[in-house]
Amino acid sequence: MASFITPYHFLYLFFFFPHLSASSVTHLCSHHEATSLIHFKNSFSIIKTEFTSFLCDDIAGLKSYPKTNSWKEGTDCCSWDGVTCDHLNAHVIALDLSCSWLYGNFPSNSTLFLLPHIQKLNIAYNDFNYSKMPSEFGQFTRLVYLNISETLFAGKVPSQISHSSKLVSLDLSHNVFFDQLTIDKNTLEGLVHNLTEVRHLFLDRIIMPSINLNVFMNLSSSIKSLSLGGCDLQGKFPSNILHSPNLNLLNLGYNRNLSLDLLNFNQSSNLEHLDLSWMSFTKLIDSIDNLYVLKYLDLSHSNLQRSILISLRNLLQLTYLDFLTQLQHLRIAENSLKGPIPDEKAAFPNLISLDLSNNLLNGKLPSWLYAASSLMEISLSQNQFSGHIRQFQSKSLEMIVLGNNKLQGPLPSSIFQFLNLTWLLLYSNNLSGVIEFGMFSNLPNLEYLDLSLNSLSLSSNNVSQFSPFLRGLKKLKTLDLSNNRIEGKIPQWLQEVTCDSLSYLNLSHNSLTEVSSLICNVSALQILDLSHNKLSGTIPQSNQMHGSLHDHSSKSSPCFSKFQIFNLSSNYFSGPLPRRYINSFRAIINLTKDAGTMTYMGVQDVNGSGGFYSYSIGIVMNGQDIALNKIFVMWAIIDLSNSKFDGEFPKVIGKLRSLKRLNLSYNSLNGWIPTLIGSLTNLEWLDLFSNKLVGRIPRELLNLTALSMLNLSMNELVGCIPQGKQFNTFGNTSYEGIKRLHGFPLSSDCNNNELPPPPPPSNLSEEGGSKSNIDFGWKVVLLGYRCGVVLGLGVGCVVFQIGKPKRRRKPMTRNHSNGGRRI
Known part of the structure; x- marks a missing residue:
């Protein structure tokens, strides 16, 4: 996004x-x-x-x-x-x-x-x-x-x-x-x-729902900046605002239901910043040559069907001295532009950033691209450019994104002279040659390096090459060398990763043969992908945790407020459930759909240029281990099953109104099922199998109309099963091993005269948590913040995986063997 x-x-x-x-x-x-x-x-x-x-x-x-x-x-x-x-x-x-x-x-x-x-x-x-x-x-x-x-x-x-x-x-x-x-x-x-x-x-x-757009016609003629991006504006925007003589900035982007008439920009226009992205129109460029002072132009995702570059080429011939010499930022990404980029030697001499990614452009990269001395950012990925990458003359380059094209040949040596270079993304091309990693030691600001899906020759065994490479890149955050020719053991150079920056490492689709314990030294990693190699041996032990979860968090601290998935299943935790932790799950208390319409949870901007890496996690559902290779953003799950938790069922869970799935099975919880569970109207799965719960099943559970799976088996419940609504859909398997429970679907008739035992005395307050003096310290690996956080420490959820790849969404389409994607 x-x-x-x-x-x-x-x-x-x-x-x-x-x-x-x-x-x-x-x-x-x-x-x-x-x-x-x-x-x-x-x-x-x-x-x-x-x-x-x-x-x-x-x-x-x-x-x-x-x-x-x-x-x-x-x-x-x-x-x-x-x-x-x-x-x-x-x-x-x-x-x-x-x-x-x-x-x-x-x-x-x-x-x-x-x-x-x-x-x-x-x-x-x-x-x-x-x-x-x-x-x-x-x-x-x-x-x-x-x-x-x-x-x-x-x-x-x-x-x-x-x-x-x-x-x-x-x-x-x-x-x-x-x-x-x-x-x-x-x-x-x-x-x-x-x-x-x-x-x-x-x-x-x-x-701004149901706004009459004509209200903006009453703005002062002295308006200089008007920014209405992403306001859900609908209808036809009044064009008179475009003629305001003092207007410098206009942002109407990300209003997908907003339309504009044919724009006729006056020659007296002072517009410097124009954002019309994510809007639908077919004619715009006809008068854009009147914008003599324009510095920023964003027409991305605007469904332009004809080749604007042809118009720009004509414009260059007509108004080159007055207009194009001033152009500094050009972005027409995510459209259907076709054909080659015009190869005029001095087309954009003052250009600072160029983004024509995700189009259908082809041919060779134009000569002016290499000659522009002011150029800082190049983003031409997801096109069909071919030929060799030539030597760049600009010493100011900070971003080179040329991934997913048909470029060939070796990397140009000029790349290794750009001291300010932060992004170098050349994935999914036909680049060849031998990479000497000593070259990268001259790039101290490099943060994102992706050379995957090429034919580059690499050697993981040459420690003398990798060590200075990593020592020199103190700011490196993302390293992707997947789909190349790396052989041998997971390299010794992992011990050289001493900085706190490297959070993404992808060595998948190579020929690596063994996992070293040095992998544990890379403490900053959030994502490690070693899939599709030839790994053997054992994975270092990230399970078998034990002890009490002591509620030591401060009330004023927003602890765990973004968590949507909380999985500590299949460990050796004991004591009561951590009430204060659960009480801080603000996202589960009130989960709202992400306005960015992202479908799955994951890490955005994984390589600094709009990438996306989907999370996966293993959870237990109805006694079965299930792998979720993707997690919907609207899912909220708590899985604390298969441990040694005891004490009463925490009433605070009744506040988690967005909770979808709750699994507390295979523990030693006692006491009654709290009636507040009936307020979890979004709950779809409730698994309390094999605990020591007593008393009746609360009738308030009839409010759980979204409930599709219920398992209360192997508890000490008594009385009548509530009748009606979703409870009429549950079979005998929901109540197995409970002798004193009666009513449909069980064979024994309901006996309303049977009284449940009184609730046991509670020695825990709702906020006090455990009285244990054992503090359980843990390090949490945060996996993103835009649409929820996942914590998984279950047996079926390890920090990295072998064999089955986690599919990653790059900034542009990647031609992996498992199929490319486009976002």
């Missing part, structure tokens, strides 16, 4: 509103304002969550750190990090707490709203834990800049936000991978009507 966040998004915000910093003032800030700021700080935990780390560090490239650590009582608040004061009277007029690790619910009565002189406020990239956006933001009547983007607010945008009528820049955009905000018709109309001074409006991924 392509990200909606682009470098130009941030360019505009920080160009027009420079980074706020503490001012040096002669006056001290008022005690009232300092106290309000301290109370605001104390209303949150300071935690670097997975959410803030991903968006700040990985996506936006911003520095994240706890700015409020410098806020100390008794000191001048005007000197605090992120605080700016008025020089004359020391009032707090600006606050920048973006990427500051704030975590927790945002209270509507926050003392932040007691700062009446605020003019600029930036609290973007913090984790407000799906709390509602307070309407009190509308109290800031002096605000000219407000950025509350990427903050995990949930629900509706409050209408009161339009009361800040002096706003010049407003950013409410949110990320598709984590949450969704909505805005209703009246609120949007109020924003457009009241914010007469607004110049920069970012509402990306704010869902």
